Amino acid sequence: MKHGLITWDKAELPPAAFDSRLSRVRELLAARGLSALVVYSDVWRSNQGRYFSNFMPYWNRALLVIAAEGAPSLLCALSPRVYPWIRSITNIDEIRPSPNLPQQLLAMCTEKDWKKIGVLDLGAMPQDLYAPLAKGLDSIADIPWNAVRSAPDEAELSMYRRGATVAREVLEQEIAGTSGGIDHDFVGRLEQRLRLAGAEDLVVLLTNGQTAPKPPAGITLDKGFSVTLAFEYRGHWIKVSRTVAPPEVLTSLKSLFRYSIEGKPLGDPAAPLYLENLSGAYPWESCGAAELTAGSLFAAHVETQVDDRRYFYGDMCIRSPSGAELL
Amino acid sequence: MKERGWDLLLFYGHTWRKDFFRYVINFNFAGPHIVAALSRDGQLQLVVSDPWDGEAAAPLFDQPVVLSRDFAAGIKQLVAQVGKSAVAIAGMEMMPAGFVASICRPSGKAPVSATADIEDMRRVKGADEIERLKKAAGLADRGYHYFAQTAAIGMAEYELVAHVEGFLKANGAEDNFMLIASGGTEVTGMRPPTDRKLQRGDFLITELTPQVDGYFAQICRTLVLGEPSPEQLQSFAIFSEAQKAAEDLIRPGVDVADVARVQNDVFRKFGYGEYTGSKYTRVRGHNLGLHPDETPYILEDVHYILKKDMVVIAHPNTYLPLGGYMVFGDSLLVTGDGCVCLNKTERKLFRK
Numbered sequence: 001m002k003h004g005l006i007t008w009d010k011a012e013l014p015p016a017a018f019d020s021r022l023s024r025v026r027e028l029l030a031a032r033g034l035s036a037l038v039v040y041s042d043v044w045r046s047n048q049g050r051y052f053s054n055f056m057p058y059w060n061r062a063l064l065v066i067a068a069e070g071a072p073s074l075l076c077a078l079s080p081r082v083y084p085w086i087r088s089i090t091n092i093d094e095i096r097p098s099p100n101l102p103q104q105l106l107a108m109c110t111e112k113d114w115k116k117i118g119v120l121d122l123g124a125m126p127q128d129l130y131a132p133l134a135k136g137l138d139s140i141a142d143i144p145w146n147a148v149r150s151a152p153d154e155a156e157l158s159m160y161r162r163g164a165t166v167a168r169e170v171l172e173q174e175i176a177g178t179s180g181g182i183d184h185d186f187v188g189r190l191e192q193r194l195r196l197a198g199a200e201d202l203v204v205l206l207t208n209g210q211t212a213p214k215p216p217a218g219i220t221l222d223k224g225f226s227v228t229l230a231f232e233y234r235g236h237w238i239k240v241s242r243t244v245a246p247p248e249v250l251t252s253l254k255s256l257f258r259y260s261i262e263g264k265p266l267g268d269p270a271a272p273l274y275l276e277n278l279s280g281a282y283p284w285e286s287c288g289a290a291e292l293t294a295g296s297l298f299a300a301h302v303e304t305q306v307d308d309r310r311y312f313y314g315d316m317c318i319r320s321p322s323g324a325e326l327l
Numbered sequence: 328m329k330e331r332g333w334d335l336l337l338f339y340g341h342t343w344r345k346d347f348f349r350y351v352i353n354f355n356f357a358g359p360h361i362v363a364a365l366s367r368d369g370q371l372q373l374v375v376s377d378p379w380d381g382e383a384a385a386p387l388f389d390q391p392v393v394l395s396r397d398f399a400a401g402i403k404q405l406v407a408q409v410g411k412s413a414v415a416i417a418g419m420e421m422m423p424a425g426f427v428a429s430i431c432r433p434s435g436k437a438p439v440s441a442t443a444d445i446e447d448m449r450r451v452k453g454a455d456e457i458e459r460l461k462k463a464a465g466l467a468d469r470g471y472h473y474f475a476q477t478a479a480i481g482m483a484e485y486e487l488v489a490h491v492e493g494f495l496k497a498n499g500a501e502d503n504f505m506l507i508a509s510g511g512t513e514v515t516g517m518r519p520p521t522d523r524k525l526q527r528g529d530f531l532i533t534e535l536t537p538q539v540d541g542y543f544a545q546i547c548r549t550l551v552l553g554e555p556s557p558e559q560l561q562s563f564a565i566f567s568e569a570q571k572a573a574e575d576l577i578r579p580g581v582d583v584a585d586v587a588r589v590q591n592d593v594f595r596k597f598g599y600g601e602y603t604g605s606k607y608t609r610v611r612g613h614n615l616g617l618h619p620d621e622t623p624y625i626l627e628d629v630h631y632i633l634k635k636d637m638v639v640i641a642h643p644n645t646y647l648p649l650g651g652y653m654v655f656g657d658s659l660l661v662t663g664d665g666c667v668c669l670n671k672t673e674r675k676l677f678r679k
Contacts, residue, residue, distance in 0.1 A: 005520060123424055
């Protein structure tokens, strides 16, 4: 869960990056005649709120409200006792205690005399929030994520690159010499090292090659096991897969990976390719190549089978007009 | 289902709230979405959004597992295929509205929420669930022991959490819900760890909630770095008395409002009644199980009658001007005539 170091290093991710994202929203609000854009956020679906404000509800749910002017506001079910902490790591000024999120949003619309607002990915809003809003507001515009998400800028890319570098280094160091150990011990070491390195959250899946990677279950890791690591670095999710396959298998996997991401279309019809969108609302979501547009950040994992054992290898990429590039 | 007139019952889970789904199938998925559909004749079908979830779940089912990246389309197809008219959803409130809308169309009727009914069923634990909760409580004890052993002056909060998280995962925790804070009377609540370095004289507070085989148990303790001040000791004495008052009262038939009231009465007795409200505290405890913060919440305005085999935590966690925010509580199993504590960690103000 989200209990790593949640922080905002302004040298690493400058306030100007958020200003530029908010400007894009405001242009859209003006063009569509909307008074505000509402962004839903919860423990697991925090990417979008984080993108605009650096806010992540480590527990509970919240609505980020981006109005045509001023800093974003937060309607938050967390206790006011943590608001100073929230202000210290976000660009948010006003925070309204909101045990009942739709009720507070409706009150805000009345108070500000907002006639028409937009909700980011309206159909993805939880039913218990959507139903009272649909009933209480005359009009809600559904604003798709790709209408407000710009192609990643240098600041964003550098966050992903930093996260990917840490994930690769730690994973590659830890898998070397691990065979024969218990998967829980291996995951414990990754948790400790990566949280010390700034991970807010991580999810580790493993396989001895008889199945696809899955959560640890107290098994002994055989020679040739594979690991898939999802690692959240300051709101930026990274996914990589590594294996301790024999050298010739590893070389072949890496070639397959390169071939798969450099091709247009992505992938090799003869070999499994698992694509996951990391630019969306969720930390990752399985997707097809057609869903990845230029600028999409995604993880690609390839698989090869040798002597009845499956090996996995994967990494973070960015979609480009000509294919994809390793991040 | 028959009593309610439901033909098909969906158990929806997403990666944050896996609990409704795991109540019917204790399978840990990567997500982000999953649905198990239970028909009246007892058949179970599964729709997953992740191919590796589909592969891992397949051996658990007679029916083929449906992989649907367009999840709304997947559940729409599932509901249409079975041709049932009355659909209920456990976890409907947290389900994306677009998914709920997709279910409306083929059935011709809007689905209804089964959340309250299933939540109520979940509150009373079966023998196998209690065993899992005991294991989780045992791991919480070991985790706290490790926490207290590892904490050191000069260590950043997040570094301490990293070590504890590593320990819990190495010892089989699937997940862990953990909050922390350190400092003095300026500390008004817990949150994720910061880079604040621990100092002599700090109150170091934490709640650890490891998850074992789906089930979360919790422990709350406070540690003083150095010798506790008279105010810190006085504060702990109040918390200890409040927690004991709750534990002495808990038995089947007792209203959770009274469990909150007896805790708050202790604070009132010592002149700290104003610190029992929402300005300084959240809840006086809550239910435990497949989610670390289940209802009913133990509050004076929440009424729910405790039943045998519920597992709850009673924690009078709040701010007091004596020493700042303090936490203290254990996971408790409601028995036939009282309750037993699932945690074994010593009940004291820890010091280091």
